[in-house]
Amino acid sequence: xxxxxxxxxxxxxxxxxxxxxxxxxxxxxxxxxxxxxxxxxxxxxxxxxxxxxxxxxxxxxxxxxxxxxxxxxxxxxxxxxxxxxxxxxxxxxxxxxxxxxxxxxxxxxxxxxxxxxxxxxxxxxxxxxxxxxxxxxxxxxxxxxxxxxxxxxxxxxxxxxxxxxxxxxxxxxxxxxxxxxxxxxxxxxxxxxxxxxxxxxxxxxxxxxxxxxxxxxxxxxxxxxxxxxxxxx
Numbered sequence: 001x002x003x004x005x006x007x008x009x010x011x012x013x014x015x016x017x018x019x020x021x022x023x024x025x026x027x028x029x030x031x032x033x034x035x036x037x038x039x040x041x042x043x044x045x046x047x048x049x050x051x052x053x054x055x056x057x058x059x060x061x062x063x064x065x066x067x068x069x070x071x072x073x074x075x076x077x078x079x080x081x082x083x084x085x086x087x088x089x090x091x092x093x094x095x096x097x098x099x100x101x102x103x104x105x106x107x108x109x110x111x112x113x114x115x116x117x118x119x120x121x122x123x124x125x126x127x128x129x130x131x132x133x134x135x136x137x138x139x140x141x142x143x144x145x146x147x148x149x150x151x152x153x154x155x156x157x158x159x160x161x162x163x164x165x166x167x168x169x170x171x172x173x174x175x176x177x178x179x180x181x182x183x184x185x186x187x188x189x190x191x192x193x194x195x196x197x198x199x200x201x202x203x204x205x206x207x208x209x210x211x212x213x214x215x216x217x218x219x220x221x222x223x224x225x226x227x228x229x230x231x232x233x
Contacts, residue, residue, distance in 0.1 A: 023049040027095050034095075046140045047093035053132060061202055062129045062156050066100045068204070069211055070127070073192050076215050079108035079227030080189065088112075089120040090148040096141060100127040102189055109230040111149060122148040124188050131158045138164065146173045151188045156199060163196035183210060191220025 016036045025033075030044040041052035063084070070082035084100050101123035104110030112121040126145055130137040134157050145153050146168070153173060155164040165184055166173035178184045178196060186192040193214030198206035214220060 019049050021051040027092050043097055044095040058158055059129050059131050063099050066127050070100050070102050087118050094144040098126045099129045108227045122150045125152045126150050127154040129156045190223040191215050191217050
């Protein structure tokens with residue numbers, strides 16, 4: 001599969017009304033107005049505009065840990081990539097900015113592509129850090145991700161001190177529980193192992209130790225080989 005870059009003509013910014021929290025818009029209209037407001041952060045979730053509120057320090061702490069894990073995994077997995085806070089064009093009424101995501105690159109058989117520099121399509125794995133947005137992330141945004149085809153979804157609910165993980169089965173998200181040893185093992189990205197308790201405690205050493213075990217597993221080696229064979233084809 002070859003990465004495709006699609007060009008969207010830049011909108012004229014004259015007379016474009018600014019985005020406001022609660023606006024009901026389609027993705028195209030939202031995108032035009034959003035590009036005309038470079039100094040704000042907003043998301044389109046279920047056709048409704050959500051303007052980002054100031055993030056508390058604990059959100060940043062947890063996002064940093066999650067971003068490092070995804071980046072370290074991608075570094076050891078040719079054909080996979082990680083990104084944070086990247087606009088994702090999911091569909092006619094959804095354009096979120098996930099806190100972290102893992103994706104299989106298009107040329108390795110992934111389900112995203114590049115649209116005028118933006119990520120389009122659903123990343124295979126998405127992680128959100130939730131504090132004030134917990135209800136949105138576990139409901140309306142979860143539904144958007146499910147509908148778009150995200151294959152695994154993780155929510156770090158800081159306020160509730162809990163980690164929720166979902167896996168796509170027959171088109172619907174189902175809860176994915178940790179194994180008996182307390183470790184979450186991704187099925188979409190074999191070797192991406194995560195200790196939820198350590199993530200909530202922001203225990204970086206434990207998080208890295210668990211990830212290294214996953215990267216050293218036979219499952220990860222087989223996944224890397226599978227990606228390489230798709231690239232050759």
